[in-house]
Amino acid sequence: MTDEASRPLLDEQATSSAPNPSQEIATRSDPRGSFELSSESTPLLHRRDDDLVAYGTDRDSSPSSSIESRRSGSPGSSCKKTGRVRWPTVLSLALLTTSILAILLFAFAAPAVIKEYAQEAAVFEPTALSIDSTTSNGVRARVQGDFVMDSNRVKGKSIRTFGRFATWISREIDTGDSDVEVYLPEYGNILVGNAALPSIKVNIRNGHHTKIDFLTDLTPGDLKGIHGVAMDWIEGRLGRLSVKGKATLHLKAGLINLGTQILTDTFTFEENDLPALPEINVAKLSMHDAKDRAVAVDVLLSAVIDSPVALAVPALGFDIFVPNCSPGDPHIQVANAQTAEVQIHPGEPTIVGVEGLVRSLPDSLTATCPGEDGSPLDLLVASFIRGLKTTIYVRGADMPSSQAPEWMVDLLRSVTVPLSFTGHALDNLVKNFTMTDTHFSLPDPFAEPDTPESQPAVSALVKVLIALPKQLNFNIDVPRVRSLANVYYKDKVLGVLDINKWHKANSTLVKDRRGSSGLLVEFAIKDAPLEVTDSDLLADLVQTMLFGSGGVMLHITATVDTKVSTGLGLFTVRGIPTEGDVPVKTPSGDSIGHLHPRVVSLQMAESTESSLFVSTKVNFTNPTEYSATIPLVDVLMIYNGTTIAHVLARDISVVPGNNTNVSIEFAWSPSEYGGRRGIENGRALLSSYISGANTTVTLQTHKGTIPALPEIGKSLSIIHIAVPVPRVSTPGSPDDGGDRPHFIQDATFYLWSSTAEFTLFSPLAETTIAITSIDATAFYEKDEPVGRINYKESFNVPPGLSQTPRLPVDPVVGGIGYDALRKALGQSLQMDAVARVGVCIEKYTDEVFYHGKGIAAKVRI
Numbered sequence: 001m002t003d004e005a006s007r008p009l010l011d012e013q014a015t016s017s018a019p020n021p022s023q024e025i026a027t028r029s030d031p032r033g034s035f036e037l038s039s040e041s042t043p044l045l046h047r048r049d050d051d052l053v054a055y056g057t058d059r060d061s062s063p064s065s066s067i068e069s070r071r072s073g074s075p076g077s078s079c080k081k082t083g084r085v086r087w088p089t090v091l092s093l094a095l096l097t098t099s100i101l102a103i104l105l106f107a108f109a110a111p112a113v114i115k116e117y118a119q120e121a122a123v124f125e126p127t128a129l130s131i132d133s134t135t136s137n138g139v140r141a142r143v144q145g146d147f148v149m150d151s152n153r154v155k156g157k158s159i160r161t162f163g164r165f166a167t168w169i170s171r172e173i174d175t176g177d178s179d180v181e182v183y184l185p186e187y188g189n190i191l192v193g194n195a196a197l198p199s200i201k202v203n204i205r206n207g208h209h210t211k212i213d214f215l216t217d218l219t220p221g222d223l224k225g226i227h228g229v230a231m232d233w234i235e236g237r238l239g240r241l242s243v244k245g246k247a248t249l250h251l252k253a254g255l256i257n258l259g260t261q262i263l264t265d266t267f268t269f270e271e272n273d274l275p276a277l278p279e280i281n282v283a284k285l286s287m288h289d290a291k292d293r294a295v296a297v298d299v300l301l302s303a304v305i306d307s308p309v310a311l312a313v314p315a316l317g318f319d320i321f322v323p324n325c326s327p328g329d330p331h332i333q334v335a336n337a338q339t340a341e342v343q344i345h346p347g348e349p350t351i352v353g354v355e356g357l358v359r360s361l362p363d364s365l366t367a368t369c370p371g372e373d374g375s376p377l378d379l380l381v382a383s384f385i386r387g388l389k390t391t392i393y394v395r396g397a398d399m400p401s402s403q404a405p406e407w408m409v410d411l412l413r414s415v416t417v418p419l420s421f422t423g424h425a426l427d428n429l430v431k432n433f434t435m436t437d438t439h440f441s442l443p444d445p446f447a448e449p450d451t452p453e454s455q456p457a458v459s460a461l462v463k464v465l466i467a468l469p470k471q472l473n474f475n476i477d478v479p480r481v482r483s484l485a486n487v488y489y490k491d492k493v494l495g496v497l498d499i500n501k502w503h504k505a506n507s508t509l510v511k512d513r514r515g516s517s518g519l520l521v522e523f524a525i526k527d528a529p530l531e532v533t534d535s536d537l538l539a540d541l542v543q544t545m546l547f548g549s550g551g552v553m554l555h556i557t558a559t560v561d562t563k564v565s566t567g568l569g570l571f572t573v574r575g576i577p578t579e580g581d582v583p584v585k586t587p588s589g590d591s592i593g594h595l596h597p598r599v600v601s602l603q604m605a606e607s608t609e610s611s612l613f614v615s616t617k618v619n620f621t622n623p624t625e626y627s628a629t630i631p632l633v634d635v636l637m638i639y640n641g642t643t644i645a646h647v648l649a650r651d652i653s654v655v656p657g658n659n660t661n662v663s664i665e666f667a668w669s670p671s672e673y674g675g676r677r678g679i680e681n682g683r684a685l686l687s688s689y690i691s692g693a694n695t696t697v698t699l700q701t702h703k704g705t706i707p708a709l710p711e712i713g714k715s716l717s718i719i720h721i722a723v724p725v726p727r728v729s730t731p732g733s734p735d736d737g738g739d740r741p742h743f744i745q746d747a748t749f750y751l752w753s754s755t756a757e758f759t760l761f762s763p764l765a766e767t768t769i770a771i772t773s774i775d776a777t778a779f780y781e782k783d784e785p786v787g788r789i790n791y792k793e794s795f796n797v798p799p800g801l802s803q804t805p806r807l808p809v810d811p812v813v814g815g816i817g818y819d820a821l822r823k824a825l826g827q828s829l830q831m832d833a834v835a836r837v838g839v840c841i842e843k844y845t846d847e848v849f850y851h852g853k854g855i856a857a858k859v860r861i
Contacts, residue, residue, distance in 0.1 A: 433580020
């Protein structure tokens with residue numbers, strides 16, 4: 001009866017002491033379970049929970065005592081008198097009363113000790129943290145974790161012992177509805193946010209674990225203060241951050257209300273603990289035409305966001321900005337963008353789809369920066385196409401269709417985030433680069449040094465095939481182009497081609513064999529200065545062009561500025577890298593051999609006793625495909641290693657193919673240029689030439705060849721160009737079309753008077769040549785003398801054909817030659833002649849040697 005009466009009370013007590021299965025998932029007497037307590041300095045040692053025995057758990061009643069109590073009962077013991085005390089009930093009530101008194105004592109008599117124990121021993125290990133949804137005031141977060149009281153973390157022994165005893169008695173604590181506030185002490189103790197926690201029951205006995213899973217509403221605090229912290233973090237000024245947490249708990253132990261407890265703690269995050277700005281990878285970029293002449297941009301971004309929580313970010317609107325001219329200038333808005341809902345998972349790449357719209361280009365984007373050559377757009381494009389790190393700025397904006405709460409939009413509007421990503425180097429943008437109709441111009445001899453006019457110039461038709469990236473799918477036109485190009489030969493820089501002026505261009509959309517789109521841009525350059533930076537390399541190039549075969553290859557690398565016309569309007573893109581090979585074709589073999597020069601007129605300009613200045617008209621063939629304009633060029637004429645004349649060309653134009661009536665001037669002064677040896681070699685040259693021999697002279701540059709570029713003339717002087725002396729074949733001359741000059745057209749020998757008469761041809765159109773003396777011998781069959789002329793009187797040779805006076809001849813009578821002469825009476829006789837002839841051309845006088853072969857002499861009575 002007594003046992004039956006006491007069972008309900010014991011059962012009720014046992015039930016009250018059992019943990020709530022919905023809150024305490026796992027309660028163990030042995031703390032050596034799967035959960036491992038974290039430590040501050042050294043790992044905690046696993047041990048058995050011996051304190052439970054000390055504080056009267058079920059292990060206080062040994063099996064022997066239980067059996068003994070049963071044996072003490074007898075059949076007669078069940079007969080009790082009415083009103084006898086029920087001891088089990090009394091003991092149970094006493095124990096409950098003692099527990100209540102202990103809780104009250106600990107809750108009200110020693111709150112400081114319990115509070116200190118709780119702050120040091122409580123350990124909460126979050127296992128999952130995610131944003132469940134957004135609310136009008138904040139977000140709803142789901143928190144999952146493991147709670148345990150670890151007395152080993154408590155430093156004070158008395159506090160540790162007292163706390164373990166108190167929590168053993170209390171067993172469970174209900175936190176009630178609680179509030180948590182987070183502050184930043186280093187930023188004026190601003191309130192970051194609030195969290196409203198639901199009522200949570202946890203087992204507070206030492207070593208017992210409670211699985212936690214609850215939803216909490218988080219609301220932001222001081223948005224302006226948060227903005228300041230965010231900007232410090234974004235701009236890299238946040239070296240460390242202290243965070244203070246304040247929790248207001250309404251504790252209950254069973255039915256006992258323990259009152260309101262306030263717990264505070266401060267954590268300090270060093271720079272290494274703070275999350276880094278994500279690095280953005282552009283996975284996909286596409287641009288295409290949109291309505292109202294706008295350009296749509298579709299971007300797919302990938303980034304690993306260092307977020308401790310999983311969350312779903314609703315669709316949002318953003319304004320896109322780019323840097324201005326100077327860091328202190330306000331950023332320039334270029335586009336509006338919106339994103340779809342984004343799912344963020346810790347440790348996993350986040351994919352963000354962005355749809356942007358560029359409605360127009362603001363003037364501030366395309367205007368030239370003060371003191372600079374480029375605009376903000378130029379800087380942005382140049383960085384991107386070189387594959388460098390490019391930064392744009394993103395700021396939140398309103399999007400009417402977005403489901404984002406107002407507080408989130410306000411927060412995003414208050415923060416501008418820089419996004420850095422690596423551009424796409426357009427090294428293979430130019431597929432083909434050609435130059436045709438090339439024209440070279442030598443510099444003005446009177447130009448100021450180091451000016452564009454003092455450099456050789458190039459004119460050509462340039463064709464550039466640009467491979468359009470697949471990302472660009474909108475109409476584009478290039479109406480103007482300019483460039484700065486480096487010209488390479490044999491992998492060395494030959495010079496710089498400066499196309500700094502805007503040139504009109506035509507662009508055509510084309511397709512290659514594979515169906516890829518390309519933009520063919522054609523533009524003509526006119527007199528673009530070519531600054532030769534390596535004169536020796538130029539000499540090597542010229543030598544190869546003159547004497548090589550198969551042509552040469554030049555390589556050009558350039559940065560191109562273009563005017564680009566799109567639906568957004570006309571703007572400039574600067575610094576596009578371009579390169580290509582330009583083949584320079586030359587005739588096979590020796591180019592000089594293809595010139596075929598021919599003098600078509602000679603005219604005296606000036607003369608002295610030892611010099612002549614002769615103006616000529618020359619026909620020749622340019623075997624190359626290139627033309628040239630020559631204001632002034634001066635080269636040396638060398639014969640037998642001695643300079644005897646200067647050859648000058650002024651204001652001439654050379655075109656591919658036949659060139660006729662080109663003015664060439666000769667400054668003939670062997671004594672001045674070569675001294676005594678020069679006189680001898682000059683005389684030998686004239687003698688060889690008038691005798692009809694195949695005569696070759698050497699042309700060589702010097703420092704004065706191109707007056708504005710003395711170094712080029714000096715470097716080219718290593719090239720010795722052997723040129724055959726062009727024959728004189730003036731219009732109307734009797735031997736026009738022959739291969740050798742014939743100054744003696746024919747001769748007549750008179751036997752009875754022993755005289756001879758010659759028909760001469762003078763190529764000088766306006767100047768009379770005076771023959772001052774003749775000492776000549778005629779031969780038959782090379783070595784049989786026929787007769788001799790020794791004439792000391794002067795006579796004139798006018799332009800064109802003329803007859804000489806009858807010159808006395810001393811015949812060699814009795815010789816074989818004279819006999820042959822007599823037998824040829826009334827006929828002609830082939831004779832050779834050797835003569836020393838004195839000539840005078842205006843003031844100039846000299847003596848030349850004439851070797852004539854195969855002269856047809858008519859023999860008369």
